[in-house]
Amino acid sequence: MSNTTESLRQKIESAGDLQSVVRTMKALAASSIGQYERSVKSLGDYYRTVELGLSVCFRAAGSSALLTGSTKRPDADAIAAVVFGSDQGLVGQFNDVVTDHAIKALAALTNKPQVWAVGDRVHARLKDAGLTPVGLFSVPNSIKAITPLVGKILVEHETHHGRNEVTELHLFYNRPTTGAGYEPVSQRLLPLDETWRRKLAEIQWPAKNLPEVIGSSTATLRALIREYLFVSIFRACAESLASENASRLAAMQRADKNIDELLVKLHSTFHQLRQSSIDEELFDVISGFDALANTPKAAARKETK
16 A cells, blocks of 8 residues: 555656646747747838838839849749758647648649758658758757858759749748647748739838939849848748747647646545555554453453452
């Protein structure tokens, strides 16, 4: 009985320690979600500035200059895609969801895409599906690490773009939803959407003095497009990391709930065993007391006889 009680006590202590770790991870995941979401919001003003600059270039050059920076040849079409995943555990189906979404979307395109994977696990899943990535990037572990990653992606894109190997650029990542959920999304960055470009060209300038493009309008346009790509890829990466932590938070919440239920059962079993042990000890005490109480009476009866 004592060994069983001691074993339960150790299980309760272990479950309590595990719950402390789980709750710490919950707090870290929730904090990380807030940081990545704030980083996305902080891009809003800068993205608005880039949009205004593009609107000036599009308006000044007219429809003939609404281009991406290279001439698209029908016989040299190429598609580039970047798939953002996770290299850490406790994220459930995070990598499977975004990989399946990317594979289905890319399979609907006419040309074979060149894929870059962000994360070893996504890279392995794409390779197993027959879509071997041409490049692999490490998943950022902080907000500061996102900027170097975006720079590397842009360098790879510009290298292939300069060789006329890439005329389209797609992003695939998980985006946070309400609560602790996420959903896979895709975004085509290049070529620039015609409707989007025309809307930008029609944006009303916020001040009375209309701006003018200084220097080469083509160089300015390409510089602004590069900033547009930077902001878009940065946002995609930050939202992917926020979704990763949202998935981890949901997993930790389920684990915390399961540990709570386990602790309730362990405590209940422990108290039952402890009460049973106490009852047995009390029964032994009462039995011993009765035996002692009856002993003098028996001896007195013998002396009387």
